[in-house]
Amino acid sequence: MGVTMLLALLLTLQTTGATLRNMSTTGCHIIKPPRDGGIRYRGLSQEQIRRVQILPVDYEIEYICRGERIISGPKVRKCLENGSWTDMSKESRCLHPCPRVWLSLENGQVQSDLSELDRSPVEGTQLSYHCDPGFRLLGANASTCTKIGKWDSPKPVCQYDRHYTGQSHSGKKTLYIGALFPMSGGWPGGQACLPSAEMALEHVNRRADILPDYELKLIHHNSKCDPGEATKLLYELLYKDPIKIVLMPGCSSVSTLVAEAARMWNLIVLSYGSSSPALSNRQRFPTFFRTHPSATLHNPTRVQLFKKWNWSKIATIQQTTEVFTSTLDDLEDRVKKAGIELSVRQSFLSDPAVAVKNLKRQDARIIVGLFYETEARKVFCEVFKEKLYGKKYVWFLIGWYADNWFKINDPSINCTVENMTEAVEGHVTTEIVMLNPEIVRGVSDLTSEDFLDKMMARLGVMNPEETGGFQEAPLAYDAVWALALALNKTAGELAKRGLRLEDFNYNNKNITGEIYKAMNTSSFMGVSGHVVFDAQGSRMALTRIEQLQGGIYKKIGYFDSSKGNLTWYGNDKWIGGSPPADRTELIVEYRLLSQKLFVSVAVFAGFGILFGIICLTFNIYNSSVRYIQNSQPYLNNMTAVGCMLALAAVFPLGLDRKHIAQGQFPFICQARLWLLGLGFSLAYGSMFTKIWWVHTVFTKKDEKKDKRKHLEPWKLYATVGVLLAIDILSLMIWQIVDPLHITVEEFTKEAPKGDLDVLIQPLLEHCNSEKMNTWLGVVYGYKGLLLLLGIFLAYETKSVSTEKINDHRAVGMAIYNIAVLCMITAPVTMILNSQQDAAFAFAALAIIFSVYITLVVLFVPKVRLDHPDSSATKRLLRG
Incomplete structure (x- = not known):
């Protein structure tokens, strides 16, 4: 509408030559761009921009910066009816950014003067550093971002104070948790999970009914989601004081390393971000627990949906990685037990073209796809080319892709957004529920909405969803609570035997065994939902079921695998009006x-x-x-x-x-x-x-x-x-x-006229x-x-x-x-x-x-x- 009005103004300008200086009530005057930057006028050519002095109401402009500078302040302004632009009280500037790694401090806190609009530190941003009790600061206690995009001092570190008595200000004994948070790397989940865990520690330590004689402290490092880096950090955690009573890794690859080594030190491992099914091996990882459900938790939901829609034959296509291979192995076992045939199993390393063609050739109809988001775009580009979509097909995908994953411009594929949108329509996703959908107060006395409000205030950013690990933050919060409740229960059991939690050392199997029992019997309501662990130490959780309808994901149900309950909304939609058949219906027709x-x-x-x-x-x-x-x-x-x-x-x-x-x-x-x-x-x-x-x-x-x-x-x-x-x-x-007896001759299957999902199998009987x-x-x-x-x-x-x-x-x-x-x-x-x-x-x-x-x-x-x-x-x- 704004562009239409603008073109009308341009037409008037070109035909009458009148000026627009006296029309301030119909729009906003063009404003100057920030220094070292410019303005992007949407829908206008350079010639039109030079001619126009007033832009219509509701028209939006966007600031852009030159070089490596970024916008500090409002990035987009909109023309209001009163002739002014939005947020004019806040200046927009093009400034050099400084590295974000200075915004976090292991075993300490960082305070900054970043505004709510700024996600990254820029020229002039000032930081101050403080260490947790038991640690001392090495380096400058403040740092400023300079005009060239560099901090004026090296990043400080918090080093454990050997002379620290372990006694908190409240007179409680301190129990230490050794944690690895990936602040960068393949999954920078620590960016949100670390603040979430710290918030949980604050809430636990304030509770008089949980560990009344103890205070929990977090000693954490940045693992970068790299097993090599994690090996070095694990050595420091184990061989440097103080003794850690529990280890908390994040990424699956890091958790695999930590959990396998922890048995040698009699340590319980509690992960908040690991989903690899391989970690469910109790023989290999005997002391491992996780509040992040295993990737195989999707499979009971998928099997339940197969049964609901009367499908007894499925196909799969997977990216060749360990997590997807083990997930698919589990799915294959489950469908066999359910009497469902897995007829086709295709895999690919980087190019899915051949795998998709094989699915088409083998008449796959119900297809489970296991791959990362980037590969998903490649797969569905091939799906579009092979026409493996529409009313005859149903795709099951992982639910943790971005909502607009199929609309992202990807140079590695040669399909348009329209092609991708057409190919993905109607697919079903399953996603682990990481935030309780019900408004109930759990053990922390917080609802899920309360938790989100506190997390957003703690992160202090406009778009917390863009912060690494924001979705998993409730799991990190509940992980701390699960640990606190287990230690609280363990303290009571140890007291009966004249032992205390502070007696724990890396050779004490008795205390480790009590903590294991307490963790294994955990059951409480957290901000992520009901927290309970299965026999392999994996979290049992709700699974959310969604369907892409008209390009938008709609919730169509939930499944509780621990109880076998399916909550169904009945709003699923199908291109053909009903769920398709799992195979081409074969009609036997004898030639008479x-x-x-x-x-x-x-x-x-x-x-x-x-x-x-x-x-x-x-x-x-x-x-x-x-x-x-x-x-x-x-x-x-x-x-x-x-x-x-x-x-x-x-x-x-x-x-x-x-x-x-x-x-x-x-x-x-x-x-x-x-x-x-x-x-x-x-x-x-x-x-x-x-x-x-x-x-x-x-x-x-x-x-x-x-x-x-x-x-x-x-x-x-x-x-x-x-x-x-x-x-x-x-x-x-x-x-x-x-x-002589009757033999039956089979002929080539025939497709009837019309768009019917059937094939006719002609047969002829012979005396033979x-x-x-x-x-x-x-x-x-x-x-x-x-x-x-x-x-x-x-x-x-x-x-x-x-x-x-x-x-x-x-x-x-x-x-x-x-x-x-x-x-x-x-x-x-x-x-x-x-x-x-x-x-x-x-x-x-x-x-x-x-x-x-x-x-x-x-x-x-x-x-x-x-x-x-x-x-x-x-x-x-x-x-």
């Missing part, structure tokens, strides 16, 4: 025979059977007629019966699960084989027998002509019987040795056996030889004329047709085996055509003999 095709073919087969019955009836009824007798009617009857059996095989050939139950399939498979096998043996066998005996008997040499005229019918029937017996025997052996190809090879080889031999014999006897088998030429024609159709159909049906309609049509029509041709060629001419003048019939049957 076309019913129109089956009915059509069945009708033809039925008519063929009827035609066969008519032919058989005709042949039996006219069996006494001479020309029927001379055609070997019993063989023709066998042919008709065989044709009808072959046609009957068409019906089971077209039956599938649409018509019969699953348990009936083996019977149908047997019916197909036996009907077709016996039908072929009877029909073709009887015709082959005729042509065989015509060739054998009637193609002898002339000198044996009289002898060859005699043909005994039983030999014909015996030949058919042998062929039929061979088929029956081979089929029986097949069915006994390797019976273990060595199907071997059996088919034997059968096809045997039948093929018969067909080839039949063709040869038909060709050889085409010129033979005999009255004993007067239809052998018609038989030869039938054999030609059957042989051609069978030799084509057998290989083609094997090729078309996966195409149910084509395979059925080809096989069934081949059977039907063979049968129709056979019946027509063999029987129709005999029917036409009812008209003896038919020349065609006479020629066909002439002997």
Whole structure:
């Protein structure tokens, strides 16, 4: 709105040339920038800045400094309706900053004249130093930041006073805590955790009901979150007086070093900032406790959410670091116990591109991501490219990223803010609750809001969230209280045995054991929530569940893993309206025979059977007629019966699960084989027998002509019987040795039209056996030889004329047709085996055509003999 008004003023200036000196009530006059600095005018070009003298109401300007200087005082000013700028009573200057490390003093306090607006010391900032009781100051007690950005004196140190009696001003005995606070390094958590711990010590020491005879003192050093630096400091803590009753490290890497060494000195270790799951190993770290929950505390919450949303299959992607690997190992164990499948586990070192592609390829839907914030941007840039987001996917991330982590301009990725915002929408985060969400007063008589107010006053900065360790500050506060309460309980137990806390030394296992028992049974309400430790010494705490909705994180619930209670707000939102499925829904679809095709073919087969019955009836009824007798009617009857059996095989050939139950399939498979096998043996066998005996008997040499005229019918029937017996025997052996059963062929999954999250799995059922190809090879080889031999014999006897088998030429024609159709159909049906309609049509029509041709060629001419003048019939049957 302000920029729109400004452009309107510019347009007026350009078109009328009027001045704006008399329009002070509509805006604010441009002000001069601070020395060594300038002003950033938002939304204006250099030409517009030179022309304008008054800026509109609500317009904001920002001061910027040259070189390494920073702004001291207000950095942004806003134009008010009265024509003035905000905070004009406070001067903004560009000054050199001095190192912040001078603002902290180990085992002492620093007082400064920093204003509330200044987070960093600048030119003119003055500091004064004071040491805690029992320590003396080495160095200057004051320091001033000079104009060149350097302090005018070295940083002093507080050294333990060997002559200190250990007696406080109140006459109490002093117990010392050796602490390592990372004021710099990878996690500068000491910046807020140290003031928090010091505040807790003040509150504990004022309580008359907690350690009434003792005063707790903190001896602390800057570990820089560096195990190497911590090694040196740990040596100083252990080998220099006074004796420390407890050690308090911060970073996980430092805590690992301290906790592993502490067992040698019988020291309890209490950490306020360590989350590594590796520290939960009681064999390796027997005296370790922490008020910061383990990173694995996220996992019970995740498993609970998987169950809530009915997911039984998840995937993970992690950055290859120890903390994430151990967290994921724990998650894998938990999901297995919960009956949830971890189907995909991907990892990467620096480039997640391949890992994300693998997730996409393996159809991962519910994905747990474990990586640091910088790597999270890389991951979701790849997620955007692979389209691994939207209504079909849910991502679970760590909740301690900055709220705008996906909007930060990162030169290491080539995705825009819009791309990132689109990719991360709807993801779920789990975060350990480090500040009690309920307004209750705990053991310290402070609510969480009271604690925050006191911490902000103690830090004295405008944006405490930018101070390292501010989120973990409640954990440091409660760590001191946990220690104080445990020591208070220990003092009572020791008194029963005539011992005191001040009797502790690094060889006293009894006192260490009592402190361990007291710590292990800790249970109190702190500012971070209910403080209780599990069997591994890790803090049990609430987990906050949030979801990114419209680019903003919204709380959707809490989970208390110690009680298994899930508090749900019911405000979770999903892109598709409901939680997605954990996998692509697979719909099994059996490929069935076309019913129109089956009915059509069945009708033809039925008519063929009827035609066969008519032919058989005709042949039996006219069996006494001479020309029927001379055609070997019993063989023709066998042919008709065989044709009808072959046609009957068409019906089971077209039956599938649409018509019969699953348990009936083996019977149908047997019916197909036996009907077709016996039908072929009877029909073709009887015709082959005729042509065989015509060739054998009637193609002898002339000198044996009289002898060859005699043909005994039983030999014909015996030949058919042998062929039929061979088929029956081979089929029986097949069915006994390797019976037919149903096998299912799977085809490539198909995606239906539309944006449906389903895949169709086509299946086709076949009658099969273990060595199907071997059996088919034997059968096809045997039948093929018969067909080839039949063709040869038909060709050889085409010129033979005999009255004993007067239809052998018609038989030869039938054999030609059957042989051609069978030799084509057998290989083609094997090729078309996966195409149910084509395979059925080809096989069934081949059977039907063979049968129709056979019946027509063999029987129709005999029917036409009812008209003896038919020349065609006479020629066909002439002997």
